Amino acid sequence: MENVSVPGKKSPIRNAILGFQHLLAMYSGDILVPLLIGGALGFNAAQMTYLVSMDIFMCGVATLLQIRRTPITGIGLPVVLGCAVEYVAPLQSIGKNFGLGYMYGGIIVAGLFIILVAKPFAHMRKYFPLVVTGSLITLIGFTLMPVAFQNIGGGDATAKAFGNPTHLFLGFFTALVIVVLNIWAKGFLKQISILIGILVGSIVAVLMGTVDFAAVGQAHWAQLPQFFYFGTPKFEWSSIATLILAAFTCMIESTGVYFALSDITGRKLEDRDLEHGYRSEGIAAILGGVFNTFPYSTFSQNVGIVQLSGIKKLTPIYYSAFMLMILGLIPKFGAIATLIPASVLGGAMLVMFGMVGAQGIKMLSKVELNNKNLLIIAVSIGLGLGVTTQPALFQYLPATVQVIMSNGMVVGSFTAVILNILLNHTSLSKRVEE
Helix, strand or coil: CCCCCCCCCCCHHHHHHHHHHHHHHHHHHHHHHHHHHHHHCCCCHHHHHHHHHHHHHHHHHHHHHHHCCCCCCCCCCCCCEECCHHHHHHHHHHHHHCCHHHHHHHHHHHHHHHHHHHHHHHCCHHHCCHHHHHHHHHHHHHHCHHHHHHHHCCCCCCCCCCCCHHHHHHHHHHHHHHHHHHHHCCHHHHHCHHHHHHHHHHHHHHHCCCCCCHHHHHCCCCCCCCCCCCCCCCCCHHHHHHHHHHHHHHHHHHHHHHHHHHHHHCCCCCHHHHHHHHHHHHHHHHHHHHCCCCCCEECCHHHHHHHHHCCCCCHHHHHHHHHHHHHHHCHHHHHHHCCCCHHHHHHHHHHHHHHHHHHHHHHHCCCCCCHHHHHHHHHHHHHHHHHHHCHHHHCCCCHHHHHHHCCHHHHHHHHHHHHHHHHHCCCHHHHHHC
16 A cells, blocks of 8 residues: 655656646636635735735645644645635625624634534544445536536636637647547656646647736735734624534535545545544634635545546645745746636646546445435435536525525535435434335
8 A cells, every 4th residue: 555645756856747737736726716705805906916825825834734744633645725615605795794804703713613523523434434425526526517617618607708619629628638648648748647738728828819918917026924914803603603614514525535535545544534634624724814815625626636647645745835835925926827728727627527526436336336325326416416507496595595505515415424324324224225
């Protein structure tokens, strides 16, 4: 069995390139969150610059917390952390209705909640067997697929140019490059197929004249983190409750990612490992609140990279974490990465998210497919995909309920956990068997 906690013997240049691949894979999703939240809250250019830069910096810090194993923190798996999309709608709502102080106060309390429940939640692993985690990983991959196709279309589904031939060509061309490399390339070229696909797609976009370099010229050269940049935290019960619910959902999602990486790397996870993983995410969330950024959790798209590249060591992730921190401190360099067209990133996401979903199917193939487990898989994945494709189904419910019910990963995760408890841990299971 390969020890993923021991740095690999590959050259620093190769490890740096592999780390850069991880960075690019999560970069669009990472900067998307501050752009969505800052835009919704009416941030000006200076505020947006800080928010994006510090979010990138904190992603590096959060990743280091998770990959570096200590007596109390770090799961020690090849993961990269960022702000989960589950937090976007709640943070927008709190920021609009209560103010930024309450938003960051809620983030800090949510981080404390994760730390407090880390140990008991880790001991609940019997409620997360392969049928639950496999269903969750399948859902993570397939419910994110609309995001990939939205990016292939240009990123903004409401834009007049959405889906024009140029966007479609760049997106599917990038995906084709990645697939071709995985079929015919060997060794290191195959391992960095996603990076090559993104770079080739971006070069083609430049040649086609679709890349605007203005953002690089406008970005600052340096930006240091500051405590409470947007204001001191304030506390209000409904804001706190909303973010705790989002945090709980992210813990379930992270559990699925942990077990997916455990399956890929061949490393068996103990309760203590899970506890350390949750606690790292809780500390990262508190730091996000203090530096006025966001809560952070494990990014699922990196599962696809680990699967595709076959690189299971932590060394490239260390490079990725430090590069994120450097990019966050030097917005001018960070702006270069924003030049990658959304359609190119969407093509890479198509392959990555598909690989995440395929990893979930691989996990489910090891499950005993009796009536109980088939029911868990069918209902949880069916509900998760259903609400993802038809979020307007709940438009007449209260806004806070809509946020929860329209999230396929939330609905599917809770459904899988609850059905597993009912069908595999109660007397109801006997009736289903009969």
